[in-house]
Amino acid sequence: MSTSSYLDQNFDQIAQLQPGEYEGCTFRDCLLQEADLSNSVFTSCTFERCDLSMAILKNTSFKEVLFKDCKMLGLRLDDCKSFLLEFSFEDCLLNLSSFYGLPLKNTVFRRCSLVETEFVEADLSAAIFDDCDLAGATFEHTKLQNADLRSARNYIIDPEINPIKGARFSVNGLEGLLMKYGIEIDQ
Numbered sequence: 001m002s003t004s005s006y007l008d009q010n011f012d013q014i015a016q017l018q019p020g021e022y023e024g025c026t027f028r029d030c031l032l033q034e035a036d037l038s039n040s041v042f043t044s045c046t047f048e049r050c051d052l053s054m055a056i057l058k059n060t061s062f063k064e065v066l067f068k069d070c071k072m073l074g075l076r077l078d079d080c081k082s083f084l085l086e087f088s089f090e091d092c093l094l095n096l097s098s099f100y101g102l103p104l105k106n107t108v109f110r111r112c113s114l115v116e117t118e119f120v121e122a123d124l125s126a127a128i129f130d131d132c133d134l135a136g137a138t139f140e141h142t143k144l145q146n147a148d149l150r151s152a153r154n155y156i157i158d159p160e161i162n163p164i165k166g167a168r169f170s171v172n173g174l175e176g177l178l179m180k181y182g183i184e185i186d187q
Helices: 171-181
Strands: 005-009 009-010 020-023 027-028 041-043 046-048 061-068 086-090 109-110 128-130
Touching: none
Parallel strands: 005 020, 009 027, 020 041, 027 046, 041 061, 046 061, 061 086, 086 109, 109 128
Antiparallel strands: none
């Protein structure tokens, strides 16, 4: 099966995307919820104000991709190809999504809602969670060395099963690190 290639193109308000290789492309206001993006390759692309909720991402490649102001509910990002995986998120709604087992070193999440998102066995070393809501997010055997969670909120992380050496937290986040001990922390 041959795939199409798209270079430096703009896609505005589309509701369907052909399988292919997209490089340097910008997607704006696209309604791609439940779209099948399987086997596509996105390199140096930007998605702005797009709805990708429940999109199918089997073997999809994201290399240097920015998602900005996007709705991305229930995404199985763990179905993406992990080789050269690199993306960042700004002002995105990523609730109920899964990053299970992904290499996410240095990934930036800025002003994102990550409610009930799964980070089990992911490598989030040096990741940045800037002003993010992590209520109900699952961290189990998640590498968080040197991660920055100083302005993140509502997380519960067990330091006994998640490597956190060098990670940065604010005083307000201590409760989320000590929750399992039943300790009360007065502010």
